Amino acid sequence: MDYSLIADTYERIESTTKRLEMTNYLVELIKQTPKELIGKVAYLTQGVLYPDFMGIEVGVAERLAIDAISKASGIKKDEVDRVWKFLGDLGLTAEKLLTESIQKRSYIDDFLSQKSLKVEKVYSIFDRMAKTSGKGSIELKVKLFSSLITEASPRDAKYIIRTATGNLRLGIGDMTFLDALAIAYGGGKDARDIVEKAYNMSSDLGLVSETIAREGLQSLKKFGITLGRPIRPMLCERLTSAKEILEKLGGEGSAEYKYDGLRIQAHISPAEISLFSRRLEKITSQFPDVVEALKNAVRVREAVVEGECVATDIYTGELLPFQVVTQRRGRKYEIKEKVEEIPVVLVLFDILFADGMTLIDLPYTERRKRLEQIVLESERIRLTHPLVTNKPEDLDRYMDEAIADGCEGLVIKSIAANSVYQAGARDFLWIKYKRDYKSELADTLDLVAVGAFAGRGRRAGTYGALLMASYDEEADVFKTVCKLGTGFDDETLARLPKIFEPYLIDHPHPRVDSKIKADYWFVPAKVQEILGAELTLSPSHTCGLGIIKKDAGLAIRFPRFTGKWRGDKAPEDATTVKEMVELYQSQLKKIN
Numbered sequence: 001m002d003y004s005l006i007a008d009t010y011e012r013i014e015s016t017t018k019r020l021e022m023t024n025y026l027v028e029l030i031k032q033t034p035k036e037l038i039g040k041v042a043y044l045t046q047g048v049l050y051p052d053f054m055g056i057e058v059g060v061a062e063r064l065a066i067d068a069i070s071k072a073s074g075i076k077k078d079e080v081d082r083v084w085k086f087l088g089d090l091g092l093t094a095e096k097l098l099t100e101s102i103q104k105r106s107y108i109d110d111f112l113s114q115k116s117l118k119v120e121k122v123y124s125i126f127d128r129m130a131k132t133s134g135k136g137s138i139e140l141k142v143k144l145f146s147s148l149i150t151e152a153s154p155r156d157a158k159y160i161i162r163t164a165t166g167n168l169r170l171g172i173g174d175m176t177f178l179d180a181l182a183i184a185y186g187g188g189k190d191a192r193d194i195v196e197k198a199y200n201m202s203s204d205l206g207l208v209s210e211t212i213a214r215e216g217l218q219s220l221k222k223f224g225i226t227l228g229r230p231i232r233p234m235l236c237e238r239l240t241s242a243k244e245i246l247e248k249l250g251g252e253g254s255a256e257y258k259y260d261g262l263r264i265q266a267h268i269s270p271a272e273i274s275l276f277s278r279r280l281e282k283i284t285s286q287f288p289d290v291v292e293a294l295k296n297a298v299r300v301r302e303a304v305v306e307g308e309c310v311a312t313d314i315y316t317g318e319l320l321p322f323q324v325v326t327q328r329r330g331r332k333y334e335i336k337e338k339v340e341e342i343p344v345v346l347v348l349f350d351i352l353f354a355d356g357m358t359l360i361d362l363p364y365t366e367r368r369k370r371l372e373q374i375v376l377e378s379e380r381i382r383l384t385h386p387l388v389t390n391k392p393e394d395l396d397r398y399m400d401e402a403i404a405d406g407c408e409g410l411v412i413k414s415i416a417a418n419s420v421y422q423a424g425a426r427d428f429l430w431i432k433y434k435r436d437y438k439s440e441l442a443d444t445l446d447l448v449a450v451g452a453f454a455g456r457g458r459r460a461g462t463y464g465a466l467l468m469a470s471y472d473e474e475a476d477v478f479k480t481v482c483k484l485g486t487g488f489d490d491e492t493l494a495r496l497p498k499i500f501e502p503y504l505i506d507h508p509h510p511r512v513d514s515k516i517k518a519d520y521w522f523v524p525a526k527v528q529e530i531l532g533a534e535l536t537l538s539p540s541h542t543c544g545l546g547i548i549k550k551d552a553g554l555a556i557r558f559p560r561f562t563g564k565w566r567g568d569k570a571p572e573d574a575t576t577v578k579e580m581v582e583l584y585q586s587q588l589k590k591i592n
């Protein structure tokens with residue numbers, strides 16, 4: 001398959017901002033792709049080579065790409081650098097310089113250099129580059145990369161370079177790709193549920209694509225848990241009163257402390273223990289102490305368990321807040337010191353797999369029983385302590401205890417017969433109940449920065465405010481909900497342009513829906529925690545536009561940054577439009 005076919009699709013996708021058109025272009029591409037290649041094409045459109053949890057990236061640094069462009073075009077590195085500084089995009093730089101160098105050639109040269117680069121070749125060279133390390137690896141990578149660019153047409157080289165440097169940014173979310181798969185191979189959008197479930201179980205777009213293409217839609221129903229392959233985590237809905245929560249759960253629920261740390265999914269076998277973050281990255285090497293503690297923590301050969309990893313005070317053993325445990329996610333050479341400086345405990349709350357059996361379809365109480373049977377508690381591995389109750393006052397009392405013990409509040413879980421583990425879903429089977437004394441909103445929100453406004457006066461030279469958005473799951477886009485200018489300390493404020501530099505683009509991102517014109521636009525990437533006074537209707541924001549009132553969206557009054565950068569969340573894990581609408585409705589109920 002010619003790489004130019006993929007590049008054609010990229011070009012078309014870039015030319016539109018309409019989701020439906022993007023999906024249709026993807027459908028066409030998927031249909032034209034041979035079945036044995038569909039997995040690779042799926043990864044490439046997401047700008048990766050493998051699912052995220054494998055942690056293998058092409059990872060070409062800009063300097064290396066400049067070297068390779070220079071070699072392929074015969075143009076000096078300084079000149080490549082100069083054009084890059086001017087255009088601000090290495091892909092465009094390569095396209096321009098390669099076009100110029102072709103124009104200088106004779107017809108015969110031109111005829112001899114007709115380009116037809118295959119997808120297989122692009123992928124295999126990327127793969128070799130990704131897996132090359134150690135002495136001499138830089139030289140080898142430059143050689144491989146420049147030979148690839150030499151074989152590519154200028155237009156194809158543009159996308160090859162963007163992919164290799166991690167700047168493809170087509171704006172296709174995983175969910176849009178799943179839609180396209182459902183249409184291309186499942187008979188229509190109705191098949192999306194089945195496709196999405198398989199994706200939730202495997203977290204692997206390539207595998208899902210290949211399976212549906214080769215074996216058909218029904219084969220996706222067989223997806224179970226495989227050790228070493230993370231499953232997408234089940235999430236909580238939120239409600240603001242104990243009474244409302246118990247009503248929603250059918251009168252009774254099981255309350256657990258909501259620990260304020262990093263979620264970890266641990267895959268345990270005698271041969272290997274792997275830890276995955278909430279975003280499904282492999283984080284095993286950052287928590288060698290957790291791995292060690294887990295070695296003796298389960299009574300079965302193989303298991304997948306989930307819990308919250310919380311930092312503890314080195315002297316008192318008390319639980320410390322989220323910001324502390326995130327410091328454990330540092331650079332490789334610091335890990336040893338960090339392990340000593342910041343001890344952690346893993347508090348387990350669920351079990352998804354044990355000895356060859358997928359347990360996610362069992363109700364909560366059954367899974368809980370298994371968890372208690374299997375796990376041996378220790379200083380570093382603990383279990384949550386559920387309180388099953390039908391009384392709101394019990395929940396409020398337990399909430400006080402949780403706060404006093406350094407937790408964020410409670411997660412109250414359904415104990416009904418249908419209380420299965422819903423991978424990748426946010427549903428009322430788990431309801432979080434948080435107390436935030438500082439805020440009138442019952443909970444913090446996690447929003448994505450999609451743009452910024454130039455600072456004036458004291459803020460000249462940095463941003464005056466950020467444009468924040470929530471995630472619309474249905475449309476797979478980000479919708480604006482407030483401007484955020486408070487809550488930043490001076491140092492963070494000064495660093496904002498630097499922090500967002502890697503994400504800066506000169507137009508609104510195709511997945512951003514905004515009526516407001518920002519001075520700067522970003523690729524949706526960074527998630528921040530925000531407190532607010534309340535939600536109001538607003539004609540200028542697009543979050544929930546038209547849902548509650550015609551021509552009005554939702555906005556947050558007095559939004560304030562809490563200082564928490566939610567690096568453990570992907571932009572798609574931000575507070576959703578649906579949640580915002582529910583929050584607004586529950587606010588109305590309280591007033592009435």
Ligand code: ATP
Nearest residue numbers: 235236256257258259260262263308349384411432
């Ligand atoms: P928040 O923003 O409120 O910290 P979140 O957005 O990360 O939460 P939610 O679905 O809103 O995710 O809340 C669930 C998170 O709470 C889980 O992902 C997990 O990390 C954490 N957690 C802590 N204690 C528990 C528990 N006992 N049971 C389930 N999740 C828990």
